[in-house]
Amino acid sequence: MNKSTIVVGGGIAGMTVAGELSQLGVEVTLVEQEQITGGHAAGWDRLFPTRRPAEEVISFLREQTDSRVNTFSGRSVTEILHHESMFTATLSDGTILRGESLVLATGYDLFDASRKEEYGYGIYDNVITSAELEGWFKNHQPVRTKNGRIPSRVAFIHCVGSRDEKVGNLYCSKVCCITGVKQAIEVKEALPSCDVYSFYMDLRMFDRNFEELYFEAQKNYGITFIRGRLSECSENADHTLVVKTEDTLTGKPMKMIVDLVVLLVGFVPRSQNTQMFSKLKLITGNDGFLQPEDEHNGDNLTRIPGLFITGAVKGPVTIANAVADARATALQVYSFLHSNR
Numbered sequence: 052m053n054k055s056t057i058v059v060g061g062g063i064a065g066m067t068v069a070g071e072l073s074q075l076g077v078e079v080t081l082v083e084q085e086q087i088t089g090g091h092a093a094g095w096d097r098l099f100p101t102r103r104p105a106e107e108v109i110s111f112l113r114e115q116t117d118s119r120v121n122t123f124s125g126r127s128v129t130e131i132l133h134h135e136s137m138f139t140a141t142l143s144d145g146t147i148l149r150g151e152s153l154v155l156a157t158g159y160d161l162f163d164a165s166r167k168e169e170y171g172y173g174i175y176d177n178v179i180t181s182a183e184l185e186g187w188f189k190n191h192q193p194v195r196t197k198n199g200r201i202p203s204r205v206a207f208i209h210c211v212g213s214r215d216e217k218v219g220n221l222y223c224s225k226v227c228c229i230t231g232v233k234q235a236i237e238v239k240e241a242l243p244s245c246d247v248y249s250f251y252m253d254l255r256m257f258d259r260n261f262e263e264l265y266f267e268a269q270k271n272y273g274i275t276f277i278r279g280r281l282s283e284c285s286e287n288a289d290h291t292l293v294v295k296t297e298d299t300l301t302g303k304p305m306k307m308i309v310d311l312v313v314l315l316v317g318f319v320p321r322s323q324n325t326q327m328f329s330k331l332k333l334i335t336g337n338d339g340f341l342q343p344e345d346e347h348n349g350d351n352l353t354r355i356p357g358l359f360i361t362g363a364v365k366g367p368v369t370i371a372n373a374v375a376d377a378r379a380t381a382l383q384v385y386s387f388l389h390s391n392r
């Protein structure tokens with residue numbers, strides 16, 4: 052008889068786990084609340100640091116899952132029960148799924164930039180988020196201000212909703228520095244005469260080829276990186292924006308007028324899952340993301356045998372690391388299903 056698992060979440064991590072386990076002969080059911088799989092990456096144009104099209108990575112994962120995995124899209128999981136070594140997941144349309152194991156790959160939300168009222172998001176038309184800019188790239192929409200002008204100055208703002216005590220998020224979201232560098236290059240490629248500035252607290256180029264891209268941004272594209280945290284953004288009568296920053300080391304203030312501001316929004320835990328996770332008595336860290344049973348020797352395990360966690364449900368992660376984590380999770384699930392429980 053086939054061993055079975057339910058994977059909740061059809062983003063990069065969920066699709067990877069589902070694809071790997073189905074190749075190993077496990078009967079997999081994947082649940083994705085959106086109509087299409089791919090998660091946040093499905094709205095992304097190009098991936099850092101190589102600028103490979105996101106669609107390539109998603110298509111590969113869809114090929115791995117489409118024919119072998121039973122996928123329920125456009126439905127969310129409303130309840131998960133664990134009884135006599137079986138998991139039961141109830142979906143929003145009333146469907147009930149059963150499996151011997153279950154993987155939570157429910158991912159993250161992006162920080163709601165309007166919570167930083169002083170940054171002007173949702174108030175001024177020319178303050179947008181990095182996700183919106185990525186959508187413009189994906190839809191081949193030209194980089195313009197809301198009234199159709201070609202911007203001559205664009206400012207990227209790092210750490211929006213991360214490393215910020217005021218909003219209660221002390222953690223670093225890991226990927227927004229390199230996203231900012233990638234997008235700054237792309238704005239410069241689209242508008243060579245535009246001046247592009249990046250305001251940062253400190254740059255975290257931790258992974259392979261990140262530092263090189265940062266170097267390229269300065270040397271080959273003339274992007275200016277300025278140490279400074281945004282304190283306030285206001286609008287002039289002509290809809291240009293006044294960006295006021297403060298150097299985090301010296302406290303020195305600075306003011307600049309730009310046409311477009313891009314807020315590099317960080318990861319936050321998915322609030323819609325809070326109730327479901329607390330019913331399962333899963334532990335969250337101070338940052339609100341799920342805490343694994345053992346961060347070194349059981350990074351995908353929970354206190355419930357057969358219940359696994361993978362990807363950004365545990366905190367900010369790159370796509371490459373989400374794939375690696377999901378593959379490790381698949382092996383853990385497989386050995387659980389074949390153990391003498």
Ligand code: SF4
Nearest residue numbers: 210223224225227228
């Ligand atoms: S990755 Fe960079 S922009 Fe993102 S929170 Fe960390 S330091 Fe800030």
